Amino acid sequence: MDHEYFMKQAINKAGQALATGDVPIGAVVVRDGEIIAAACNEKERCGDALRHAELLALERAAAAIGDWRLSDCTLYVTLEPCPMCAGAIINARVGALVYGAADEKAGACGSVCNLFAMPLNHAPAVTRGVRERECAELLERFFETLR
Amino acid sequence: MDHEYFMKQAINKAGQALATGDVPIGAVVVRDGEIIAAACNEKERCGDALRHAELLALERAAAAIGDWRLSDCTLYVTLEPCPMCAGAIINARVGALVYGAADEKAGACGSVCNLFAMPLNHAPAVTRGVRERECAELLERFFETLR
Numbered sequence: 001m002d003h004e005y006f007m008k009q010a011i012n013k014a015g016q017a018l019a020t021g022d023v024p025i026g027a028v029v030v031r032d033g034e035i036i037a038a039a040c041n042e043k044e045r046c047g048d049a050l051r052h053a054e055l056l057a058l059e060r061a062a063a064a065i066g067d068w069r070l071s072d073c074t075l076y077v078t079l080e081p082c083p084m085c086a087g088a089i090i091n092a093r094v095g096a097l098v099y100g101a102a103d104e105k106a107g108a109c110g111s112v113c114n115l116f117a118m119p120l121n122h123a124p125a126v127t128r129g130v131r132e133r134e135c136a137e138l139l140e141r142f143f144e145t146l147r
Numbered sequence: 148m149d150h151e152y153f154m155k156q157a158i159n160k161a162g163q164a165l166a167t168g169d170v171p172i173g174a175v176v177v178r179d180g181e182i183i184a185a186a187c188n189e190k191e192r193c194g195d196a197l198r199h200a201e202l203l204a205l206e207r208a209a210a211a212i213g214d215w216r217l218s219d220c221t222l223y224v225t226l227e228p229c230p231m232c233a234g235a236i237i238n239a240r241v242g243a244l245v246y247g248a249a250d251e252k253a254g255a256c257g258s259v260c261n262l263f264a265m266p267l268n269h270a271p272a273v274t275r276g277v278r279e280r281e282c283a284e285l286l287e288r289f290f291e292t293l294r
Contacts, residue, residue, distance in 0.1 A: 008294055048240040049215040059197055068196040083262050084234025087255070091231055092196040106267060108234070113265050115230050120253060 003076075003098055006030050007131040010076045010100070013040045013053070014138055020045035023140045027053040027077040029061035029070070036073070037061035053077060054085035056093050070094045078135040080107035082130075086115040089124055096125040100135025150223075150245050153177050154278040157223045157247070160187045160200070161285055167192035171285045174200040174224040176208035176217070183220070184208035200224060201232035205239050217241045226283040227254035227275075233262040237269045245274040247282025 006028055014026030017040040029037040039056035043049055054077050062068050074096040075089060081099065086108040089097055099109065108115045109126060116123040153175055161173030164187040176184040186203035190196055209215050221243040222236060228246065234257040236244055246256065255262045256273060266293050267276035 044217060047213060047215050048206055048209045049217075050202060050209075050235050050236075054235065055197060059195060060196045062197075066194060068190060068194050070196075082238065083235055083255075083265075083267065084238055087229055087231025087234050089195050091229065095234075108230075112267060113260075113262075115185050115260075116231075118260050120259060 003127060003130045006035070006074075006076045007078070007098065007100055007135070009035060009038065010053075010078050011131065011134055011138065013038050014078050014135075016040045017042070017045075018142065024142050025053045025077065025079045027057040027075060029057050030074045030076065031061075031065065031072055036064045036135075049099065050084065052082065052085050054081050055088050058088055058094065062092065068092060074098060075083070075124075076130075078131075079103050080109050080111055081106040082106045083115060085114070090115065090120050090122045093122050094124050094126070098127040098130050100129070100131050101139065102132075150274060150277045152183070152246055153221075153223045154225070154245065154282070156182060156185065157200075157225050158278065158281055158285065161282075162186050163187045163198075163227050164189070164192075165289065171289050172200045172224065172226045174204040174222060176204050177221045177223065178208075178212065178217075178219055183211045197231065199229065199232050201228050202235050205235055205241065209239065215239060215247055221245060222271075223277075225278075225285065226250050227256050229253045230255040230262060237262065237267050240269050242272050243274070244271040245277050247276070247278050248286065249275070259264075265275070267270055 037060035042051040080103040184207035188196040227250040
């Protein structure tokens with residue numbers, strides 16, 4: 001089980017967002033080789049701009065292990081996290097981040113800015129571009145159907 | 148009713164965090180001169196690093212008005228928002244932000260960085276330093292008792 005495998009699970013989760021007209025973004029949190037939390041973007045479903053897949057997955061992971069520190073966890077997400085989610089990764093001390101597609105408009109892990117390069121009190125190890133094409137195509141197809 | 152009045156309500160809310168050993172930070176969301184949501188930091192209480200006062204207050208505000216867009220709302224918070232909370236303010240399109248004390252270690256509205264000056268898709272109007280001394284003293288007293 002590797003990055004490709006877990007990103008595939010995040011992609012599967014992303015697909016669930018489509019049922020409620022939400023942008024298809026998915027995330028899973030892995031600890032000791034096991035998925036302990038998963039979520040898709042629920043912004044439209046819940047009418048709450050803060051319900052990004054990453055925030056929900058991290059919240060569920062903390063509940064699952066009973067600790068706010070997620071140092072031994074890896075977050076897999078289909079799209080580069082925005083400032084809110086990158087900040088949540090810092091606050092929860094997430095050990096590692098793996099993402100698929102870059103987000104040129106709102107990405108805070110290297111695209112618009114890189115919060116992990118700032119003098120804040122934590123930065124995860126970052127792996128970019130895992131199943132990048134699949135992650136990006138899911139989004140492209142979604143936005144095409146909106147046009 | 149003005150900035151001083153609403154910041155006082157955020158300070159009162161901050162005090163509630165002390166009961167659970169949480170860092171005393173409080174927030175209220177105001178719309179049409181009325182407080183529609185309030186929250187204090189619940190990180191330790193809930194064992195979840197994402198339960199900052201701002202995030203909770205914005206979540207409750209969206210639920211209160213039934214819309215994720217908080218363009219006509221003002222968020223009052225005792226401490227300068229961190230990257231996660233500043234990012235949440237952007238995502239929820241919060242119209243205005245008023246904060247008390249600056250956060251030299253994690254503030255993302257001018258101290259460590261300024262997310263609102265980056266080419267993201269929204270930035271609130273910002274007022275800094277309202278009841279700054281009171282907001283800062285609440286935190287100083289809390290950290291002194293920990294020593």
